[in-house]
Amino acid sequence: MxxxxxxxxxxxxxxxxxxxxxxxxxxxxxxxxxxxxxxxxxxxxxxxxxxxxxxxxxxxxxxxxxxxxxxxxxxxxxxxxxxxxxxxxxxxxxxxxxxxxxxxxxxxxxxxxxxxxxxxxxxxxxxxxxxxxxxxxxxxxxxxxxxxxxxxxxxxxxxxxxxxxxxxxxxxxxVDGVYTTDPRIVPKARKIEKITYEEMLELASLGAKVLQTRSVEMAMNHRVRVQVRSSFSDAEGTLVVDEDEIVEQEVVSGIAYSRDEAKITLVKVADKPGIAASIFGPLAEANINVDMIVQNVSEDGKSTDMTFTVPRGEFKRALSVIEGNSAKIGYKELLSTSDVTKVSIIGVGMRSHVGVARKMFETLAEKGINIQVISTSEIKVSVLIAEEYTELAVRALHTAYGLDAE
Amino acid sequence: MxxxxxxxxxxxxxxxxxxxxxxxxxxxxxxxxxxxxxxxxxxxxxxxxxxxxxxxxxxxxxxxxxxxxxxxxxxxxxxxxxxxxxxxxxxxxxxxxxxxxxxxxxxxxxxxxxxxxxxxxxxxxxxxxxxxxxxxxxxxxxxxxxxxxxxxxxxxxxxxxxxxxxxxxxxxxxVDGVYTTDPRIVPKARKIEKITYEEMLELASLGAKVLQTRSVEMAMNHRVRVQVRSSFSDAEGTLVVDEDEIVEQEVVSGIAYSRDEAKITLVKVADKPGIAASIFGPLAEANINVDMIVQNVSEDGKSTDMTFTVPRGEFKRALSVIEGNSAKIGYKELLSTSDVTKVSIIGVGMRSHVGVARKMFETLAEKGINIQVISTSEIKVSVLIAEEYTELAVRALHTAYGLDAE
The missing domain is CATH 3.40.1160.10 (Acetylglutamate kinase-like)
Known part of the structure; x- marks a missing residue:
């Protein structure tokens, strides 16, 4: 019982x-x-x-x-x-x-x-x-x-x-479980039998809509064994469990993507302490969720470019916050686009394997896809690319990491 | 205020x-x-x-x-x-x-x-x-x-x-108030300016759907001044009030009708004490709401006919209860029809006026409408007639009691 x-x-x-x-x-x-x-x-x-x-x-x-x-x-x-x-x-x-x-x-x-x-x-x-x-x-x-x-x-x-x-x-x-990626884009996507809380958390927050992010956090904190499965079939679903319950761990478990991104670049801001705070302080106050941030290496030691992403729904508001603070921040030019997608590879195996990120960069380079921004955590690598390459990138990565179903 | x-x-x-x-x-x-x-x-x-x-x-x-x-x-x-x-x-x-x-x-x-x-x-x-x-x-x-x-x-x-x-x-x-009768049947129906709780209670329970019966009871018990009016116009509505607030009381305030009736007659039941209980006991136990009841005068001193009405929705169930108890009740024949309507005249003025019911019977007789059952209370008279005469009866009574709008 x-x-x-x-x-x-x-x-x-x-x-x-x-x-x-x-x-x-x-x-x-x-x-x-x-x-x-x-x-x-x-x-x-x-x-x-x-x-x-x-x-x-x-x-x-x-x-x-x-x-x-x-x-x-x-x-x-x-x-x-x-x-x-x-x-x-x-x-x-x-x-x-x-x-x-x-x-x-x-x-x-x-x-x-x-x-x-x-x-x-x-x-x-x-x-x-x-x-x-x-x-x-x-x-x-x-x-x-x-x-x-x-x-x-x-x-x-x-x-x-x-x-x-x-x-x-x-x-x-x-759906009958969590997939290695969106099956609508990659017909060879496989259903994952077991996935760790950490990976599921990344997948959920990176755009896989199968579980609410907060529910995964809570499952992880309380070690609740979660199974995602279909109401309309008797097929086994995906089990979300502790890492030690997974005997053979893939290096990369899944590929996620999110089109809900917009990119903003502030060209030639002063390269000095406090500049980041002057940009992201007002955005935080306006309750705008900044995701990826990259600051270029300063060439002249005086100025640099600052690039970051926000959810598309907050894009316009973010721009007007920046423009409203332009005097205080001080930048030469404001560039922005919403034609971008964030593609991420997720896997707890990354912790113990080297060269995982490099394979991602090489795979995208082979397909001629330019990487605009990179961000990483312990178990995921995310890159921002032009939106038109979304499907191509996801398919190529899915193959490269050996996730394709036979 | x-x-x-x-x-x-x-x-x-x-x-x-x-x-x-x-x-x-x-x-x-x-x-x-x-x-x-x-x-x-x-x-x-x-x-x-x-x-x-x-x-x-x-x-x-x-x-x-x-x-x-x-x-x-x-x-x-x-x-x-x-x-x-x-x-x-x-x-x-x-x-x-x-x-x-x-x-x-x-x-x-x-x-x-x-x-x-x-x-x-x-x-x-x-x-x-x-x-x-x-x-x-x-x-x-x-x-x-x-x-x-x-x-x-x-x-x-x-x-x-x-x-x-x-x-x-x-x-x-x-609707913009309580009417002397259903305006869909009688175009000359008038909006009532003030009506007593007692009359409103009869109207509500006799089929006028403008207020829930229980709400009128409660208003009467707590002396709540209720006004029925339209959401879609600024016209004055109908005030439901105490009798003493109404200066000039009509003898009959309104005519109600209900098609939600079915009639059952038990032919030749024994005319002896306990016969009513043997019929209505089982119906009450089955939660069937018996309304009008009439027992014919016994001709031979031994047997009589018993007629009563039930809501149409409970008609079939009532018949099967009677049939299930036929041995205990003892009747010669069971007659039933749902082609009947209850028409009622309502008015607190009846208490102080004589001849109100007689005018009802005469008016219906003039139109050739046969009365099947009669029931009365202090402020209303109800008759059961064949359903096909409903409109004719309501219109004739509306005119007879001087309720037609000019």
Whole structure:
């Protein structure tokens, strides 16, 4: 007997038939003798519809009211899934964030879970009842509903698995696992059987949309065994686990890419202490997320070029912040483009292998792809390239690192 | 300065534009110096959609889960209306049933309000904030969401008005008031300026769908001044008030009709003590609502005919209950039809006028309409007639009692 958390995303609960299908999957785990907590998202499209209404009312809406509105989507599905289970003679009831409670901080629309009281859930699960939990939502100290940000149901599920000391947290979605890269670009992409938390974290934050980044962080911190798998097939999914559980580790596990990039270059800024602060201070104050940063080697010892990237959605705002501070920063020219893609190779094997980055640079050079910016961490190398080369680069790297399926 | 509760039905909040329109109406009351509590229904069609999903999952659904699902509709609109008010610089926030709390009993899907804690709402209203309350919902002793039955937002509004000691409870809907009869049948129907609680109660329970019956009962018990008016015009609505506030009382205030009737006759049952109990006992146990009952005068002193009506939705079930108990009851024949309509005249003036019922019978006789069953109360007379005569009967009575508009 195991205790498991099963999380179903929006496409898995998109209509009544799919919800019944989810109930059948849950029932089969119950019939196998497992204790089950189910976490559900809103029906696919529902959250977008609700957010759309809020935007229509006022683009500058109150995040507390936003949370009241958008949390209703999960409320509907959690009731329906409990009903569906009951109709199959599986004891079940729904739980909303405030009923458990799932306590969060007061950062509405992007709240963080502080504590989950599992007293009642524990009791119910021990007695054989399936606890159906509305994902994405919690309750703030002021007794108002909070939501955890888009994709937040993944985080709900992992947090619940940690709090319930579950043996496993299964994330059911519309793909059957995590792939070595996007199969829409590389038909030879392979499903990864096991991946480390660290790699999954990089993949998630580098653009692979299969898990919310925060949920992976949380899984890593609490050592929750996460499995990503399909609601629509019985195929084994991808297991996200500790490094020591993976016997034969690839050097590079996956290739990620993100088109959500824009590049800004400040030409000939003074090469002196404090110059970086004068540029990135105002951007941070404006809540703009700067990603890659590269400062050219100064040729004359007096001036240098500073290049950095920001998400495309914050591109225009970033430019106007820089222009508004142009006198204080002092630059000769401001260059910018959004025709760029960030391509990354990820793998914990990099730590113990040399020449991994070099192979990346050589592979791209062979294809005539110019690298504009490079950034690295312990387990990933990211390069910024012209957007038009995206597919070419990803395919070439996928082959170069031996990831192609036979 | 007055303290008012403004309730908006589903058609009044059907989309974002209409919600903004509602916010403008609320703002004009605030600008006039009034303290305002707003109660909203779900967007029109939304509750039906949610109920439909529940029915699809399982016709025998758990009412507690039903409440979780259907209460989400009001949650959406209450957040949107609070946002819309804020965007017009009116301080406002949303309140869900469990946040106030609006405490109900545990009868899920048809709960009754026990107590509304107004401490916080009072404080907010005194400080000039508009409190936006989700209609139709409350919280049960077991900390689960309850709903008040279809049309329950009217009851929420009246209960809130009573608890807040509001000067007025305005029910905004898609008609501009209560009419002497259904204007779709009688073009000469007139809007009633003032109507007594008692008459409104009869009208509501006899088929006029403008207010939920329970909300009128509650208004009567707590002497809440209710006004029914249109969201889409500035015309004065209908005031529901105490009898002594109405100077010139019509003898008959309105004509109601209901096609939701079915008639059952048991031919030649024994005319002996206990026979009624043997028929209506099993029906009551099956939760079937018997309305009109008539027992013929016994001709031979031994047997009689028993006729009664039930709602059409319970017709088949009622027949099978009777048939299942046929041996115990003992009857010669079972006659039944659903081709019947109940037509009623309502007016507190009946108490002090004679001949009111006689005029009804004469008017119908003149038109050649046969009366099948009669039932009366202090302020109404109802007759059951063949359904095909419905329009003819209502029009003739409307004219006979001087209700036609000039």
């Amino acid at each position: 195991a205790r498991i958390v099963m999380k179903f995303g929006g496409t898995s609960v998109a209509d009544v038939e799919k919800i019944k299908n989810v109930a059948r999957r849950v029932k089969s785990e119950v019939d196998a003798g497992n204790q089950v907590a189910v976490v559900v998202s809103a029906m696919s499209g529902k959250t977008n519809e609700l957010v759309g209404w809020a935007d229509e009312i006022s683009p500058m809406y109150d995040a507390r009211e936003y949370d009241v509105i958008v949390s209703s989507g999960e409320q509907v599905t959690v009731g329906l899934i409990a009903m569906a289970l009951q109709s199959m003679d599986v004891p079940a009831r729904s739980w909303l964030g405030w009923q458990i409670p799932i306590k969060t901080d007061g950062a509405h629309a992007k709240a963080r879970i502080k504590e989950i009281d599992t007293t009642e859930l524990d009791k119910r699960m021990n007695s054989g009842e399936v606890v159906c939990v509305a994902g994405f939502q919690g309750i703030a100290p002021d007794n108002r509903i909070t939501t955890l940000g888009r994709g937040g149901s993944d985080t709900s599920a992992v947090a619940l698995a940690a709090a319930l000391k579950a043996d496993r947290c299964d994330i059911y979605t519309d | 007055a303290r008012i509760v403004m309730k908006f039905g589903g058609t009044s909040v059907a989309d974002v534009e209409k919600i903004k329109n509602v916010a403008r109406r609320v703002k004009s009351e605030v600008d006039a110096g009034n303290q305002v509590a707003v109660v909203v229904s779900a967007m029109s069609g939304k509750t039906n959609e949610l109920v439909g999903w529940a029915d699809e999952i399982s016709p025998m659904y758990d009412a507690r889960e039903y409440d979780v699902i259907v209460s989400s509709g009001e949650q959406v609109t209450v957040g949107l209306i609070a946002m819309a008010l804020q965007s017009m610089d009116v301080p406002a926030r949303s309140w869900l049933g469990w946040q106030i709390p609006i405490k109900t009993d545990g009868a899920h899907a048809k709960a009754r309000i026990k107590e509304i804690d107004t401490t916080e709402l009072d404080k907010r209203m005194n400080s000039g904030e508009v409190v936006c309350v989700a209609g139709f919902q409350g919280i049960a002793p077991d900390n689960r969401i309850t709903t008040l039955g279809r049309g329950g937002s009217d009851t929420s509004a009246v209960a809130l008005a009573a608890a807040l000691k509001a000067d007025r409870c305005d029910i905004y809907t898609d």
